[in-house]
Each structure stands twice: as C-alpha cells, then as structure tokens.
Amino acid sequence: MTPASDLSLSGVSTAHDVDAGGDGVAARLHAVRRRLRAAASRAGVDGDTVTIVAVSKTFGAEAVLAARRAGQVDFGESRVQELVAKSGEVGDGIRWHFVGRLQRNKAADAVARCELIHSVDRLHLAREVATRARRASKVQRVLLQVDVGEDPDKGGCPPAQAPELLAALDTLAGVECVGLMTIPPLDADPRPLFRRLRQLRDQQRERFPRVEHLSMGMTHDFEIAVEEGATIVRVGEAVFGPRPPTR
Numbered sequence: 665m666t667p668a669s670d671l672s673l674s675g676v677s678t679a680h681d682v683d684a685g686g687d688g689v690a691a692r693l694h695a696v697r698r699r700l701r702a703a704a705s706r707a708g709v710d711g712d713t714v715t716i717v718a719v720s721k722t723f724g725a726e727a728v729l730a731a732r733r734a735g736q737v738d739f740g741e742s743r744v745q746e747l748v749a750k751s752g753e754v755g756d757g758i759r760w761h762f763v764g765r766l767q768r769n770k771a772a773d774a775v776a777r778c779e780l781i782h783s784v785d786r787l788h789l790a791r792e793v794a795t796r797a798r799r800a801s802k803v804q805r806v807l808l809q810v811d812v813g814e815d816p817d818k819g820g821c822p823p824a825q826a827p828e829l830l831a832a833l834d835t836l837a838g839v840e841c842v843g844l845m846t847i848p849p850l851d852a853d854p855r856p857l858f859r860r861l862r863q864l865r866d867q868q869r870e871r872f873p874r875v876e877h878l879s880m881g882m883t884h885d886f887e888i889a890v891e892e893g894a895t896i897v898r899v900g901e902a903v904f905g906p907r908p909p910t911r
C-alpha cells in the first residue's frame with residue numbers, strides 16, 4: 665500500500681512545543697498521537713502511516729492555530745460555510761478535509777479548499793465535484809462514504825452500491841477516489857463495521873488500485889479503527905476538548 669505520506673496526507677511532525685495559549689490543545693494532541701501509535705503497534709503497523717485529521721468544527725481559528733503550532737497539519741470541517749470562514753482566517757500551511765454531508769451547491773467551495781473530500785456518496789454529487797474540479801484545473805481527491813452501519817442519518821451509500829459508484833468515479837475526469845470512509849451509528853459496536861469497510865476496500869482494490877485509504881474512527885473509537893486498519897482517523901474532541909452540543 666502507498667503510505668499516506670506519499671499522497672501528502674501525512675507529514676504531521678511530532679514536535680513537542682507546548683506553547684502558551686495552546687497548552688491544552690498541544691497536550692491533547694500529543695496524547696492522541698501516543699494512543700494512536702500504541703493502537704497501530706497492536707495492529708502491527710507503523711503509526712506514522714496513519715493520518716490524524718483534527719476535526720475543528722465549532723472550534724475557532726485560534727484552536728486550529730494552536731494545533732498547527734503543535735505540528736498538526738490536517739484539519740477537517742463538516743460545514744462548508746464554516747470551512748470557508750475558518751480557512752480564510754487561519755491562512756496557508758493547512759490541509760483541509762471536508763468530512764460532513766456535502767450539498768451539490770456547496771461543492772465548488774469545498775473543491776477550492778480541500779485536499780480530500782471524505783463524503784462523496786452519490787453519483788450526482790460526484791459529477792458536480794468533478795465538474796468544479798475541472799473548472800479549477802484540479803483533480804479532486806475524494807473518498808466514497810459507505811453506510812456500513814445502515815444508518816441513513818450518517819450519509820453514505822449502501823454497501824451494495826459501492827462497486828458501481830467506484831466504477832462510475834473511475835470514469836469521471838476531475839476526481840480521483842482514493843479510499844472509503846464510514847461513520848458508524850453511535851449505538852453500534854464499531855469494530856465489525858470497521859472490519860466490513862476494510863473488507864470492502866480489500867475487494868474493490870483489486871479492480872481499483874487507488875482505492876486504498878480507510879477513513880474511520882473518531883474520538884470515542886479511533887483506537888479500534890486503527891486496530892482494524894484505518895489509514896485516516898477523524899478526531900475532534902480528543903484534540904480540541906469537549907464540544908458544546910449544537911445540533
């Protein structure tokens with residue numbers, strides 16, 4: 665497998681500069697990295713090949729900059745409006761990921777800013793992302809979001825549709841699908857679902873060799889995800905602290 669670093673998704677330094685103002689964030693980030701390395705070694709993989717996406721939704725630009733000073737490079741947002749505002753505030757030197765549900769009329773704004781869009785789950789959306797990427801003279805890297813937990817609230821295509829969607833994505837100029845993503849239902853045991861996503865990836869990679877990444881695992885289950893083969897984890901609260909419930 666191509667390490668995530670070759671896709672420039674990794675490269676997070678492990679600098680230990682706990683700076684004034686961002687002490688909490690820097691310390692939490694170091695703890696997440698430690699836990700991730702331990703989980704990776706249990707799985708027999710090198711922790712440095714797993715990319716941490718720090719999901720900064722609801723947290724301000726200051727929090728992003730504190731994490732950035734502690735060596736974090738990849739950040740995720742789940743709302744385009746918030747992504748646009750925050751990315752404008754924090755400036756360059758950050759790789760943005762879009763992890764939330766994406767509406768077609770917001771696709772251009774996500775394409776303009778994101779290294780990776782994790783949440784492509786239908787053909788209409790894929791076509792729009794491709795069109796916008798071509799107009800921006802870009803090849804947009806995306807993940808196919810799969811609803812392995814059969815929880816339509818979380819978005820994602822049914823697993824049975826994944827093969828045909830991957831085939832369609834493969835023919836679209838302007839997008840490149842580099843893996844799969846899932847969000848398990850909160851009340852489900854995530855491990856069998858992570859395993860299912862990995863199996864799906866293993867099967868589909870025979871036809872689509874670029875489909876190699878697995879974006880799975882959040883604050884409460886990222887270690888399980890890493891044990892089950894995640895190459896990208898999306899961690900918010902464990903990095904930034906408790907998020908006030910909004911919706």
Ligand SMILES: *Cc1c(COP(=O)(O)O)cnc(C)c1O
Binds near residue numbers: 721764882883902
């Ligand atoms: C908010 C969010 C995360 C991070 O959740 P935490 O529980 O804060 O780690 C990860 N993925 C998606 C899609 C999210 O919306």
